[in-house]
Amino acid sequence: MNLLEQIKDIGKQIGVILLYLILTIILVLLLNPLLTSKNVLYQEISNILVYLTLLLCFIFLFRKIIVPNFYDFTKNGKNYIKDTYKYYLYGLVIMVISNIIIGVFQGLPANEVANRNDFLELPVSSILSFIIFAPITEELMTRVILKDTFKNKWIYIILSGFIFGFLHIAFSLTDSLWEILFIIPYGALGSALAYIYYKSNNVWTNIFYHSLHNLLCILLLLL
Secondary structure: OOHHHHHHHHHHHHHHHHHHHHHHHHHHHHOHHHHOOOOHHHHHHHHHHHHHHHHHHHHHHOHHHHHHHHHHHHHHHHHHHHHHHHHHHHHHHHHHHHHHHHHHHHOOOHHHHHHHHHHHHOHHHHHHHHHHHHHHHHHHHHHHHHHHHOOOHHHHHHHHHHHHHHHHHHHHOOOOHHHHHHHHHHHHHHHHHHHHHHHHOOHHHHHHHHHHHHHHHHHHHHO
């Protein structure tokens, strides 16, 4: 890949992230009366509309990848999982340990607190977001373009993990700059998922692990 193509792909990556952020802001503003309603049903429906709109946009943008990858995963998914599960476990262990160490001084990450509150107040839309919408959109946004852009494996893995981690703490930085520390645990999991995508070259393998991870978090919260 020449320099011009690389710059073009980097522009695509930045554009996808900006699209996600801008579209989220626009949808929240448009649906603000429902999102802030005291009626829980209205809040659930409006949240689902936001998530579904984002999901459909990303499926359309990445349709040339997500569709053939899906058919491939139905045939070879078991092998992909068998070959990569240990990398998810490595990332999970590093994430848990670093979370505990940082948490001693900083408490829980603001992103996790917000997710817990959302789950307790709006369980239906939260579960759909955690298990379906977020895994698909986040994996498409932080893995696919970067892998095509950066042929060096470790640059790709580190950068993908960093972007994944940053997106999970970005909105919390307005409250406390110390939230930047939580880019370590989120980034560790993101880097593990990037390695998995590098190995399997199938985004549905990542979506599977991401959904599984979020499901485990929900079960832990319930327990």
